Amino acid sequence: MRTGEGPAPTVGHVKQLWGEGVRATAGAARRLGRGRWDTVLVVAVTLILYAIAWPTLQVTHEVSPALMPLVSGFAVFPFLLVLTRPALGWAVAALAAILVPLVFDRLPGYDYPWQVVHILVMLALLLAVSIREEIRIVAVVYAATVLLFFAYAPGNDGWGWCVGLTALTAFGLMVRWLLISRRQLAQEEEVSELERARRAVLEEKTRIARDLHDIVAHHMSMVVVQAQSAPYRLPDVSDEVRAEFDSLGASAREALNEVRTMLGVLRSDGHTPESEPQPGADRIPELLESSRRAGVAVDEQIVGQPAAVSDAVGLTMYRILQESLANSARHAPGAPVTVRLAWGSGIVDVSVINGAGVGAPSVPTPPDRNGGNGLRGMSERAASVGGRFAAHPRGDGGFEVRATLPSM
Known part of the structure; x- marks a missing residue:
């Protein structure tokens, strides 16, 4: 480890950091959604990566035993955000990728500035960003990741990482477009289901209108005909009775007109205005x-x-x-x-x-x-x-x- 650093943390401090890390992991799991298999999988993978990163850190970098759990968690725990906030998780992992080479020396024989687990976490977060985030965020994250590997990758490995990161981002974008296409297809299917349901409702309304016409309109028409013809069919109809028949016929005609208007509404599909005006x-x-x-x-x-x-x-x-x-x-x-x-x-x-x-x-x-x-x-x-x-x-x-x- 580089000189000029303060005294090493105590064992109690290490236990406190470990407890905070465990609680943070549990809290993140609850926030991601308890009972969901994808959340359980992310938490399980994070714990496995953390179990690998902690003991292998001593063979890649000069880190005091007290700081090993903290440094390993800083590199691995951003993976918990891969489902909900991948851009934020990538930012934390990228910050760790910048600080670790500056603060800690590498051990002889290890050329890369980061642990393999740390690299895997950044790649997974880059893929998640390509799938879930906005295109402008994808472009920023992709460019920053390429620059980060160009700056820190040993020798000429930066060019190889550039090709690999480009392929990974392109794959994420293809998955993104596939998901968008499937979502649009599902929406179209939902619209088709709604259209079929609307047609079924319209058919039922048409059946009701037909039954109403057979039951009501016919009898109302007969009432109108009988009321209008009664003064001519019945002998000795007084003027008062004739007026009653006229009133009855007028009321029956008005009722029949309103029944016909209602039948027109039942037969319509709700997209065309009715020609019969409503009373006002x-x-x-x-x-x-x-x-x-x-x-x-x-x-x-x-x-x-x-x-x-x-x-x-x-x-x-x-x-x-x-x-x-x-x-x-x-x-x-x-x-x-x-x-x-x-x-x-x-x-x-x-x-x-x-x-x-x-x-x-x-x-x-x-x-x-x-x-x-x-x-x-x-x-x-x-x-x-x-x-x-x-x-x-x-x-x-x-x-x-x-x-x-x-x-x-």
């Missing part, structure tokens, strides 16, 4: 008039200046009113209904209030009983556009539905 705020007067024709006493109140709303908000307003009016007619027959649209600054309040029905409960069936989901559906529609929804019985035996929606 501009069709609310038609909805109220349709309820009046059906015998519901609807009183409309508009507060403030109506403003333009988005399609989503308009559809939500229409569906909430549609469901509320249907609930009023079903659960409170004969009761007056007040529809109130209050326009404010950036919001619109939609409320439907019905009185107590004649001989029927005014409170709608709760959503969790008898399959009813009207209130829940209205609440979800209001929440989907950023609004609030509330529904509750009134003290006079009626029921109130209120939604506050953004008007912009």
Whole structure:
């Protein structure tokens, strides 16, 4: 060992360094991932290399016995980072490769400045960097490794190491490109699986649409035909009855149109817009008039200046009113209904209030009983556009539905 160094560390110091090295190895193993076979393999190889480097250091360099475990660990332990941080591991190994020849003399008969184990660790880390790191980092690490071997390799061995390091880096890059190709192939296969799943869903939606058409659309069409032809088929039809048939036919046609729209959605693949527009705020007067024709006493109140709303908000307003009016007619027959649209600054309040029905409960069936989901559906529609929804019985035996929606 070179002169001018301080006193040799004590045996206690050596034991402390050994304990720290073991703890560092165990900690690195835990960080790399407990229970993984590749991690177990890296730790096992590191320990084997360390077991080789420590006793053979005394035949390659002039190192005091107390420093041998530390110097050997400095050369070998960077291999623990080969799976997670190979560039950092290579930097530590390269720093050790620079310091060892400067601090410690080689023994006679040994020409290389590093142990064979140290060289193997640097080569493994260079290969890992070529496979895992960015191309610019690969270029820096490759160039630095070549310069390091040119500077320290004995005789003309530097040229041979240059060829070998180039071949090793090229092999790592080929493995890297192979892994990238396999990853891209896996992604393409995943996309194909998703496309097959989407086609299966579309086929199922088409089947449902076909069944709905056979079950619902046919019968609704028959209702429309019967309602329109009843005044001509039945004798002595009064004007009031004729108006009822006209109202029934108009409601059935509207329901049939909405069923056809839903069937179009089920048959579509989700990538093309539907040609049938959804109802919006501009069709609310038609909805109220349709309820009046059906015998519901609807009183409309508009507060403030109506403003333009988005399609989503308009559809939500229409569906909430549609469901509320249907609930009023079903659960409170004969009761007056007040529809109130209050326009404010950036919001619109939609409320439907019905009185107590004649001989029927005014409170709608709760959503969790008898399959009813009207209130829940209205609440979800209001929440989907950023609004609030509330529904509750009134003290006079009626029921109130209120939604506050953004008007912009």
